[in-house]
Amino acid sequence: MTEIIISIFLLIGGALSVLGSIGIIRFPDVYGRLHAATKSATLGVISIMIGTFLFFLFVEGIFVGKFLLTIVFVFLTAPVAGFMISRSAYRVGVKLWDKSIQDDLSGHMIHEKKQTQQKVKT
Amino acid sequence: MAFQILLNICIALIWMLLRNEFSGVEFLIGYLVGLLLLFVLRRFLRFDFYFRRVIAIFKLMFLFTYELILANIDVIKIVLSPKMDIQPGIIAVPSDLETDWEITLLACLISLTPGTLSMDFSEDGKTIYVHSIHVPDKEAAIKQIHNTFEKAIMEVTK
Numbered sequence: 135m136t137e138i139i140i141s142i143f144l145l146i147g148g149a150l151s152v153l154g155s156i157g158i159i160r161f162p163d164v165y166g167r168l169h170a171a172t173k174s175a176t177l178g179v180i181s182i183m184i185g186t187f188l189f190f191l192f193v194e195g196i197f198v199g200k201f202l203l204t205i206v207f208v209f210l211t212a213p214v215a216g217f218m219i220s221r222s223a224y225r226v227g228v229k230l231w232d233k234s235i236q237d238d239l240s241g242h243m244i245h246e247k248k249q250t251q252q253k254v255k256t
Numbered sequence: 257m258a259f260q261i262l263l264n265i266c267i268a269l270i271w272m273l274l275r276n277e278f279s280g281v282e283f284l285i286g287y288l289v290g291l292l293l294l295f296v297l298r299r300f301l302r303f304d305f306y307f308r309r310v311i312a313i314f315k316l317m318f319l320f321t322y323e324l325i326l327a328n329i330d331v332i333k334i335v336l337s338p339k340m341d342i343q344p345g346i347i348a349v350p351s352d353l354e355t356d357w358e359i360t361l362l363a364c365l366i367s368l369t370p371g372t373l374s375m376d377f378s379e380d381g382k383t384i385y386v387h388s389i390h391v392p393d394k395e396a397a398i399k400q401i402h403n404t405f406e407k408a409i410m411e412v413t414k
Contacts, residue, residue: 150328157335165387166344169373170335173327176368209320213367213374220375220387236345236391242378 136192143185150178163231164223172216179208264290312411319408323369330370334389345391346375349384349398351406356381358409365405372397 157170187201230237264287271286272278291307334342349366353359359381363374371389378385388394 150332153332153335157331160335160340162340163344165373165375166342166389169371169387169389170331172367172373173324173331177324177328210364213364216367217363217374220373224375230346231344236347242348242376242383242385246379 136188140185140189140192143181143188147178147180147182147185150174150181154178164228165220166231168216168220172212176208176212180205183208260294264294266290267293309412312408316408316412319404320365320368323365327368327370342389343391344387344389346385346387347391347394347398348378349386349401351382351384351401353406353409355413358413359384361409362401362405365409366401369400369405 151174154170154174157174158167161167161170183201183205187198190196190198190201224243267290268283268286271289272282275282275286295307334340351359351362353362359377363377363384366372366374366384366386373387374384375387376385377383386397388397390397
């Protein structure tokens with residue numbers, strides 16, 4: 135019974151990782167790709183880690199805290215990484231997809247640029 | 257709050273000494289006994305019972321996990337659909353949260369929810385710029401961020 139549950143966790147993790155990779159190829163621009171990369175990869179890794187943790191706990195009888203720590207750190211780092219990549223991509227000037235509808239950030243960026251220019255002058 | 261946790265750990269240590277057994281399980285039992293004592297005495301201690309906050313943290317973690325699973329189903333649906341019928345864009349989401357810590361948490365939460373990815377902050381930290389896959393239903397997304405996430409975060413920090 136435990137083996138079935140462990141295999142389900144591992145299979146879900148593997149499937150999510152594969153789907154996330156397909157998503158990275160299929161989405162049209164950087165920002166869309168980050169959606170696939172942050173979400174699917176996070177849950178995929180977490181699911182595999184839970185499966186491994188359960189395997190060591192029930193089959194081998196060892197409590198391995200490292201796996202739980204891995205889950206915590208993946209949870210913490212994945213959104214931050216997505217945030218930093220998208221932020222720097224926008225600042226470097228990577229274009230949005232042609233069919234994008236709205237861009238509220240461009241006005242903010244122009245405003246920010248003006249302020250820095252003024253600071254340089256004074 | 258820090259004082260209460262210290263008190264609780266002290267009670268757990270005393271419990272371990274009294275039982276003369278030094279193991280993780282005994283510490284846990286002692287901690288639970290201390291928790292019960294603090295709960296009973298909460299009206300005489302002149303401060304709030306801190307475990308209410310811990311429960312709020314657990315609620316927040318549960319919300320996190322639930323939203324993450326929903327987000328994955330959403331992404332899988334888009335990835336597996338033969339046509340890319342998405343309407344992406346960047347929207348500005350105003351927020352009422354004040355400290356940096358709260359806003360960071362909110363940005364993380366937004367990143368892991370269906371169809372949204374936080375991208376940038378305004379300078380005063382009052383607006384978060386969010387990349388969304390479905391711009392037409394942005395009202396619903398903003399409403400959800402306000403009603404569910406901000407409330408859950410407030411419960412932990414207030």
